[in-house]
Amino acid sequence: MERSMTKMPETAKNLPDTAGADKVDIGGRVLHWPRNPPETRVSSSLLAAVNAWIETQGGGEGLFPTQIESVHIVRSFEARMPMRQVYRPSLCIALQGAKEILFGDDVFRYGAMECLAVGLDLPASGRVVEASSDVPYIGITLDLDMAILRDVLGYLETLPVPASGSGPCLFVATADQTLADCLQRLIRLLQTPEAIPILYPAIMREICYWLLTSPNGGELRNLALPETNSDRVARVIHLLHANFAQTLRVEQLAETARMSASSFHHHFKALTSMTPLQYQKQLRLLEARRVMVTEAASVAEAAYQVGYESPSQFSREYSRMFGVAPKQDVLNLQRQYKVYADRKVQTA
Known part of the structure; x- marks a missing residue:
């Protein structure tokens, strides 16, 4: 879920198979894009409902939190610079x-009534590429409830065909009116906060059903079932999130995954597009960014807090990852965070 609004210089039915999606090599990177036909591009009633809800929150653009903690809405009137962050299963x-x-060497693009499904906590860069004051970018991000996903999987008479090979638990797909109906009920639910705890889980179950019964369901099945390679790597990712400031040996991580060191290294990189140590470094830098922005920690304090012994090394690696020195980056983000925090108070 992207939270930056920085300007950029210059069922099988509702989630059809993306095998037919365009894959174009651009300078060594592969662009994945379903490219919906025009007649399936817009759900006008859902779009109208989302725009109307945004106006009740003060209008404008940015990230709009909702009364449902796992649901966020974004509206942007301009294309935006890439923003690095960890994308949760969503x-x-x-x-x-x-x-x-942008995930490794792959670029996943999704437009009107298209979606990106993420099955693991994955560091990636996201940006709005099509937006204007007349036709703004409008998106909904819904965190997936893995417990509900596993429960729904247990009720299916026919399990999704497991995804072949070992690749990222990430795909783009087309979304039609069936999914739009689920989302519209979510938006209506925001008008009745007292009903959210009762009705929201049922809507999430329905969404999980459509995901698991789509041609891409095998990719999520690999994560939901125990002792698959995806499930084992997911356990290690949870360990890395809980202990990112500590020195962790690959052998220790492989033991957690119940794999040999070589097998673990192979599957981890296939699923995350980076080595375990590279993944840990990104977690450290992202957490350092958070504490500097939200807790007013100094550069040196943030560096030590996330496990760096040298603030100068921290600053070099931070600048390489985010493209700007820590102090300047923090000043830019604090202004954006204030807008987000103000909106969160309004919707609480």
Whole structure:
């Protein structure tokens, strides 16, 4: 879920198989994009409902938190610079405009009534690529409840066909009116906060059902079932998140995954597009960014807090990852965070 609004210089039915999606090599990177036909591009009633809800929150653009903690809405009137962050297991649906996610050497683009499904906590860069004041980018991000996903999987008479090979638990797909109906009920639910605890789990179950019964369901099955390679890597990712400031040996991580060191290294990189140590470094830098922005920690304090012994090394690696020195980056983000925090108070 992207939280930056920095300007950029210059069922099988509702989630059809993306095998037919365009894959174009661009300078060594592969662009994945379903490219919906025009007649399936927009759900006008859902788009109208989301725009109306945004106006009740003060209008404008930015990230809009909702009364449902796992649901966020974004509206942007301009294309935006890439923003590095950890994408949680989630479904990100574009209602209008388009967005790109850069993951390793792959670029996943999704436009109107298309979506990105993420099955693991994955560091990636996201940016809005199509937006204007007349046709703003509008998107909904829904965190996936893995417990509900596993429970729904247990009720299916026919299990999804497991995804072949070992690759990232990440895909783009087309979303039609069936998914739009689920999302519209979520938006209506925001008008009745007292009903959210009762009705929201049922809507999430329905969304999980459509995901698991789609041609891409095998990719999520690999994560939901115990002792698959995806499940084992997910356990290690949870360990890395809980202990990112500590020195962790690959052998220790492989033991947690119940794999040999070589097998673990192979599957981890296939699923995350980086080595375990590279993944840990990104977690450290992202956490350092957070504490500097939200807790006013100094550069040196943030560096030591996330496990660095040298603030100068921290600053060099921070600048390489985010493209700007820590102090300047923090000043830019604090202004954006204030807008987000103000909106969160309004919707609490």
